Amino acid sequence: MQTSENQQALGKILDMSRMIAIGLLALHFYYQCYTAFESWQLASRFSDRLLDNIIRTGLFSFFSKPKLISLCFLALSLLGVKGKKKEDLSVKTGLIYLVVGLFIYVLSYYTLRITASEKLSAILYITVCSLGFILIMTGGTLLSRVIYLQINSKDIFNQLNETFPQEQRLLQNEYSINLPARYRLKDKYHDSWINIINPFRATLVAGSPGSGKSYFVIRHIIDQHIAKGFSAFIYDFKFDDLSIIAYNAWLKKKGNYKVQPKFYAVNFDDLSRSHRCNPLDAAGMSDITDAAESARTILLGLNREWIRKQGDFFVESPTNFLTAVIWYLRKYQDGAFCTLPHVIELMQLDYDKLFTLLRSEKEIEVLINPFITAYLNDAMEQLEGQIASAKIALARLSSPQLYYVLSGSDFTLDINNPDAPKIVCMGNNPQKIQTYGAVLSLYVNRLVKIVNKKNRLKSSLIFDEFPTIYLSGIDSLIATARSNKVATTLGIQDFSQLRKDYGKEQADVIVSITGNIISGQVTGDTAKQLSERFGKIMQDRTSYSINRTDTSISRSKQLDVAIPASKIASLSSGEFVGMVADNPDEKIDLKTFHAQIINDHKAIAKQQAEYKSIPVVRLLDDSVVIRNYDQIRQDVQKLTEHEIERILSDSELQHLLIQKK
Template identity: 75%
Template structure:
């Protein structure tokens, strides 16, 4: 017990042990250097008699026995020493002094072994041993002042304390994606698995450029899904990085499908390697709401700032007008000219012709009446604000290359059709994001509406650099597509990037509704939000208090963030944190992870060296593309002229003609 009486008793015992060790050393000197003491006349009959009795007890059975016993008592006395603790004192200094002391304590025996027995030799022996004894005492005292408790054991960044157990089981099913990894738990490295066992709950892959999103995660999602018989739609931001992987995986795994899928690519830069597809295909547009969604996707894709202004008069007006034009072409001759190029060219007609033609379709009368009224009332400034913004934006899409791809029908967008599955890769160009992004957004919007239906085969939608396209209703896709076996993978760089392009509310919904999240290095608010999402773990805490004579150490446990934001901001390439969703029949208790994904770099490189390039679809030259461009313009002009002629030839329809009254 730590009371004053016990402390005093312990102090007396230690002092007595030290005095016994000193007395034994003195007896050692007196016995082995007796001749010198006799010359110095420091002997007596009484001391001789006492020494004889001690000798009979065996204390001097061999030369160093008495010294060993003395050293033992000295060490006992040092056990209870409580010198003033010094925070900067290291054990090395005390150990060195102790070693020199032991050398001085035992090595002087050489003096006698060499035959030196003179008075000078005895004095040297006694001096060396005494100095050695003093150094042992001094070194031991210094060691007692060292603070041996190292806070966090030298782990100044608290890395080991922030480790936690992770899932080490390989959990597979017919839909899963499994990524091998390794993680650190305290001071040991363990193997683990990132098990995306339910990809239909959505997967969000985020990380700054160079963090390894595509190389460590997305490429494996594509290859493993294709190997398990998924049809796929891949938005390849930097064509053909992901498309090449998908194409070669498709070549190797066609036997995994009940019906072998076909492979298609959309590439506006190299038309020789691009198929043609009409996203406004009449067969997939069942009512005017489909036209409305397509119009909204196109215009918001071309004017990204409109996303945050939805509901404003000058945003909704051009969307309504474009909806009317699309639905008119859908109804005209059963959708013969229902393509985006025809929509663009039709909108470029002068107002009188355009309004007259549109009035022939009763289903869009409500949409176009406000524009016709504004025109007839000569409210041209308002009309231009409503329509010209759409015409100017769509005019940016007027190019022969885009017209060629958008006006053909090599394939339809029903990629998960059990009778005709497909793997479709669409490529963007980082240099032409704003133009291509709007068109690709239309493809994605139409495809999502088609694939998110019951009775289809499992499909995987992979969007690399997702914020570069606009997909309205992505939150409802993730929320409802699970039952339709549609797995959605979104690749982004940062939550702030998503908020910039989609608006705060919709971006927050996308982030929060996603079941699986895998994140590489991110910073700022993204890192803080992820850190809070991953929760807290029980961590050890140690505090050290030093006073004049003692050291007080207290240890405790408290809940703290499992993966702090600063750690997420400092992740290396290939190192990821995240949280996985599970299934009712496949529970994952350890959902959170912080690990390094293991890629066999040599095997991947060897595989890439054997990749076959995406083949050429057809031989295209500039004259073919230009002829298609001019043909579309001519078809729209013929459509307009024929409709005007029909109206003028029919007295019952002449009232549909739109003309301003002469002033």
Template identity: 70%
Template sequence: MQTGENEQALRKILDMTRLMGIMALMLHFYYCCYGAFRFWELTGAFGDKILAAVYRTGLFESFHMSKILALGLLLISLLGAKGRKEEKLRLKTALYFMASGLAAYFLSGLLLHCGGADSTYAMLYMAVTVLGFLLVLSGGTLLSRIIRNRLAVADIFNNENETFPQEERLLENEYSINLPAKYYLKDKLRSSWINIINPFRGLLVLGSPGSGKSYFVIRHVITQHIAKGFSMFVYDFKYDDLSKMVYNTFEKYKHAYEVMPKCYFINFDSIMHRCNPLDPQSMEDITDASESARTILLGLNREWIRRQGDFFVESPINFLSAVIWYLRRYKEGEFCTLPHVIELMQADYDSLFTLLRTDREIEVLINPFVNAYLNDAMEQLEGQIASAKIAMARLSSPQLYYVLSGNDFTLDINNPVEPKIVCMGNNPQKMQIYGAVLSLYVNRLVKLVNKKGKLKSSLIFDEFPTIYLNNMDGLIATARSNRVSTCLGVQDFSQLRKDYGREQADVIMNITGNIISGQVTGDTAKQLSERFGKIMQDRESISISSADTSISRSRQLEAAVPPSKISSLSSGEFVGLAADDPQCRIKLKIFHSEILNDHEALRKEEESYREIPPVRTLDHAMVQQNYMQIKRDVQDIIHTEMDRLLHDPALKHLVVMKR
């Protein structure tokens, strides 16, 4: 206990020890300079008796023994010294004092050795020795006044304290994605593995531009899943960055497939394969038509996503659904393609409504439009239909028509009999138009893929917010049992919220089981930090006063990866959370590490990539001919059906003719 009595007693002990050191030094002077003391007539019988008694103890057997004893007692007295703390004092100053004092203290013997019994040399010897003694005393006192625990620390960003153990085992199965990495645990660099052992629970890859989403993560998802025999769909936002990688990786790992798949590429700028997203064989009922209509219109008009349920949003969707389903039912879907739908929508209202009224299944959808037309409510009708016609007219392009009207393959990529690897490319400069069409492709593909009894498949979306996939949360929630892996590349949560609406973006963010995030900021960093949880961290509090320094240490839960850390990640450095499954438990799910890529090997691999071979030889005339043929098909349908209805008395009442 630090009571006042104990401190006073300690001080007395230290003073006495220091006094004993001084006495020992004085006896040393009296013995070694006895001739000088006798010359000065400072000797006596009593002093000689004391000196003789001390001599018998062996203290003066050597010249330095008594000096060392005096210095030792001085140093012992300095151990408990407590001087007034001074922040400006430095260790270097105290060491200078002590070093110079020790030098003077021990080298002063040279004066006595040179001068012999001369009283002048004896006087100099004692003066220099006392000076050295005092300098050692001063240096020791300064040491006690130095603040040893200063507030400044080396780890100013708390990096070491925010490290935590991570998974160092390689956990691999027939579906897993395994990324080698390295991380710091305190001040030691250790090797680790990011193990996505259950990709069917969804993988969300976040990161601002340049953080390395594609180079460090998505490329390995592609290569590892192809090597493990997955059928695959890849949305390539900047065609053909990922498509070329898919093609060359597939050529390398063809042997991994039991049934050899085929590679297909959809690109509207440089036409490769053709595919009809409204394939009549895949549209089983009118709900498929409604879902397709909603996808294409919301993809063209992103602001409608937040207004779903409004009259002037649902009306165009119902109108487009009716047109799609009519063509699906007409001649068993012979003309059920998106280009034919676009052209039929542009027909005059008399002909269009007449054709649509012939199908009983869509009567409930078109009656509001027909009644508005017959009652001359043209402003309402134009508000309902014109927004759909204008939006769809933006897709009227010969190249789009050519790709969308053919049928080189179907979208059931995980068909056990005919598996496929499909890449669809966008163009950032035509993102809105192409993105809407690709959204329709993806919507139809997801419907066909997410079924039981199919092969394992991987859906990879680079820059996911640039397309609109309705009910994406439902896909992630239900696809696990059907062995459908989804990988979504997103730059920031705010981007997803802008393009999909707050509610659906929140669901997608929260329902994804696996997360790998590079540098993100703002709300995204905060949300990720909260999801990663907290770890036990050491805390040290230092209180400095003029008399003493007190240190308080504690442990408390703090964020494992704070938002500021996520906001300042380097390229290739990722944080995240890996989900496990009952067959392979992972105790250390959270990671903060740098993914290791062999840059030189990847560079050589990319240099050896072969270009995707062209599929067909086209010229402008062939594309234009197809474009005009679709227009003629629609005109033939209108003329044929109108003629049939006008000459059939039982159906003549269906003809709409505004007076």
């Protein structure tokens, strides 16, 4: 224990050691330069007698002996020195003083060998040797003022302290996605693997534009799943960025499947490279609830603000009306004209004919009665409010190009049919999101309902820029599709984007139930939410205070966030954080990661240079597309004429005829 008495005693011992060192050096000067001191009249009988007694002790038995003993006492005095600490001092400065001082102190002997008068030689020797002594003492004092606490002043962002061990094993199974990576632990880098061993618990890939979602993550999911025999659906927001990857992966790996899959692409901009598919195919609509889901998907896709208003009168009314029209065409001639283009054209009929046709189908009577009542009671404002919103929205889809793709049947949406597996890519266009997004939403909703069944082939559903389409019941898909071997990958830019398009409650559910999360650079609430999800780690904490004589050091361990929100907001391209899920029989202790995903850029560039373009499906000219457009309109006219004539000719049905005066 340090007390004031101890400190005073120590100080006195140090002062005495220093005085002994100085005294011995002074005696050495007096003995070696006696002639000069005598000439300066600094010698006396008393000093001579004292010097004789000291000589007898053997202190001056050789030249350097008193200098060495003086140096030892000086060293002893410096060991206990506690000078005022200074942060900008370094050990290097003190050592320079010490080395230079020792050099001068030892080599001062040669000044006595210089040919000069005894007085001049004595002055020169005493001056040089004293300078060396002072430099040694100064160097030792400076070393005592240096702060020896090793705090890394370069790690100003606490990056080394926020590192943690990560999974370095490669864990593979027949479904896994494995991404090679490299992470930092303290001041060393280690190779690691991001092992998504259970993709059926859904994977959320987040990151701002340019963070590398597609290049570092989604492209590998496509490649690896096709290589492992998955059927696949890929929503390609910027067609054909991901579609061409899937097509070339299919070309290389289609021989790995038990039943070789077929590749299909839907593209509304280049019809010659697009297959045709009817999302309202009668074979996939077993009851009226399928029509209701399809109607809701189309209208919510066209009017995204309705997502947050579900249940309102002016949202549910047009949904019921569109449901009635779809189910009518599904029942008419067993769905021969059940396509979205025919639905759109049928809705454009005048109310007398339209309501007459719809009344002829008993299953939809309960849906259309409110509209017919409003029409017959001349409540046109209410009726237009109910129906016009659906008609106006669907009118945006009335184009020859969309009609051409939506009215054909090159393939069906049962992509995981074991007897006929498929790789299906559907492309959007960022400049036509509102129009194409609604149609693609319909495709996706019908496909999900068909795919999510038991005893089917394992399948992978990949959605790039997921918020640009509306998928009702995505939370149910994630929750239930796991047992049906459906792996869902959702690519988003930010949680706020998901909330804007899906509503806060739905978006929060999607984020919460997703098992695997991979995130690049994101900011704001998204970064905070991810940081909380990744949890905390034990981190070292060191604090110190400096006073005149001592440095006080305090070390502790403290639980703090493993990956702060600020770090997630400053991730570089290709750098990702996240958490993976495991299986009961395949445990992963280190689920959280913060790593740089390693891509072989040269190999990928070479691979891209060898990519084959998606082939032409059929040669088309505008006349074929326009003829199909006209044919759909003619189909609706003939259907209307035929049904009106049938009702008029049957006395039992004539009461269905509506003719408002």
